Every structure is written in C-alpha cells, then in structure tokens.
Amino acid sequence: MKVTVGEKLGTATEPPCDDTPNDGQDEPAAPASRTAYAVEGVAPGIAIGVEGVGS
Template structure:
C-alpha cells in the first residue's frame, strides 16, 4: 500500500473517532452531555440521567422530540430529521424538572433538565433513593 493510501486510511479513522467523541461527550470532557440522548419537550431540553433510577410513571404528557447530532457541521437544518417519542409525567416531580421518555410506558427512561453539570435536587433525591 502506498504512503498516500495509508495516510488516507489513518485520516478517515481519526475523523470517525472524533465524530463519535464529539457526539457522546458534548465537548465537555466528561461524557455527560450525549447529544444522542437529548430530547426537547415544551421548549425545554432533557438529558438522560442514569439507567438505574426507580420512578413511577404518571400520565402521558405528549411528544418529546430528538434531533440528530450535528457533530460534523454542514447539515442543512431544514433537512434535519426529527424523531419523536412519548413523554410521560414522573410521579412526584414537575415536568419542568424531569420526565420519562419512551415508545411505551415499559420502555420509558428517566430524563431531567440540567443546567451545566447541575442536577435538580428533586432528581438527585430520586437517584439517591434508587
């Protein structure tokens, strides 16, 4: 294989690793802001918290939307696909703080609004009790 062929392969591999890292890390270095797990409901953004949180679902709230990561730039926002899932109330916590998101109640996952690295106290109490 020529030097050019090897160099091209290395550059392609490096670009793939960087794009995956950018999407899962959010650029913060801690992996806490995965854009793959970012949903919007009523103009608020929710991130998944932890898979082990025990919570009780309340009523169905409506639809939460997830847009794909634009970690490489250049995507035309007008052509950007949007995925939707059901949003559910979490008993004991305001939907302004946390919701559950999933196709069905059995597959719903716990999501919370975050400002930076802060987790709302109501959510932290629920995590600590799990």
C-alpha cells in the same frame, strides 16, 4: 434509580445531532418524536420520562 411513570404528556422531539465531523454526512439526522410521560412526584418542568429512553 427507579421512577414511576405518570400520565402521558404528549410528544417530545429529540433534536437531530451532527456531532461527528467528517463522517460523510453533510446534514444531521432527522429529529425523532417520542411519547413523553410525567414522572410521579416530580414537576414536568424538572423531569419527564421519554418512551424508548433509559431502562
């Protein structure tokens, strides 16, 4: 599916993940901050585009 990216909305924070038990790390990784963009024709409450995610 091809989407058209709209205006910059701000920063999106990807929460840390610790979904692999017994991997030797007691704490999840730090959250990642990425730039969020509107998707043309779709309300931001429904979908956003996030820099560095997808292709």
